[in-house]
Amino acid sequence: MASTLDLRRYCQRVFRPLPRVDQRRWAHTYVKALLATPGKKSIQRLARSVSSSPTAAQSLRQFVNASPWSWEPIQRELTTWVREAGPVNAWTFGPAFLPKRGERSVGVHRRYDPFANRTANCQVGYGAFLAVGSAHVPVAWELSLPGPWDDCPNLRQRARVPATERHRPPWVHVLNLVETLAARTDPAPVVTDLSDSHDSQDAGLLAHGLAKRGHTFVIAIPRQLPVTVEDQDGSCQLLPQVAPVGTGDLPTEPSAPAASIPRPCATRVRSAPARVPMPRADTSQGSPYQLFTxxxxxxxxxxxxxxxxxxxxxxxxxxxxxxxxxxxxxxAAMARWFGLLDFEGRSFPGWHHHMSLISAAYAYGRLG
Incomplete structure (x- = not known):
């Protein structure tokens, strides 16, 4: 672990967009407490680990929940810092399922969590990560609002949800986050897993959106996604549903021999040229891609x-x-060691403040 002085310098760098001295001081205090407090990281425990003041907990809560600071400049500064820490190999994206009690937290709804394999009352956030070596560091987040929140003014007002925030499918969150990273840093391949998406079209829509914007991508797709595989003679056939992992096989493709990956144990790759038709009213045959396993x-x-x-x-x-x-x-590491799940997350700004502070602490812990 780097020294306390190094942490102070790091926080001075990442939180320098904050307009007020007291905000920068509380940001440093919050990150320091996240790194120093063992176990559950409630506001009370965080405050006790870094201060003897009886008002420290109230000040920390005020800073995260109510202080009017913008999180985008903080995340932009964090993106630059992570990029400078080492070469970025890929932009990776994934959901965070945050279980919650009650109905007061922003965006809370009963949803299926594929990682826990159960339906739970939770928030869902989508994160953008920079892959630096073996580390994947979060630098941007979007909160997924469930559909019922679009038409409930009372919920939205209570949670301070901006009028522009609406329910969006997973692929739109990922595409939005890609555009956010594209505005902040040099391009890198986009890598994400949409194989568990409830809508099989999500992966195809994301692929078309990324290709249209000129991004290189590698996307895990659900087996229900309609794909046409081009035979060597130029004809097309609909790819049968790919069986679950560990069973089944891809169609034989004479023009796509297995490729060898230089790893300690060679991995064979099987591929075929493919097209993913645009859904809904578009009758085109779709863009040409490579399908591989x-x-x-x-x-x-x-x-x-x-x-x-x-x-x-x-x-x-x-x-x-x-x-x-x-x-x-x-x-998973952020949940276990950095307090990802230990925040009430009542308001929209508070949720983004918390996720930005957690991301800053995690970046320091992994790369600092």
């Missing part, structure tokens, strides 16, 4: 991926695919 030692199919990298770059696509689990690993 890594083959298990028993010749069974692993996860199925869609990429706009060319055939000769599939080894690189397979390496990028290994980055897709990084956000889930980072979110």
């Amino acid at each position: 890594t083959m298990r030692p028993d010749n069974r199919v692993g996860q199925v991926w869609l990429t706009n990298l060319p055939q000769e770059s599939l080894p690189e696509a397979a390496r990028l695919a290994q980055q897709a689990g990084g956000p889930a690993t980072a979110i």
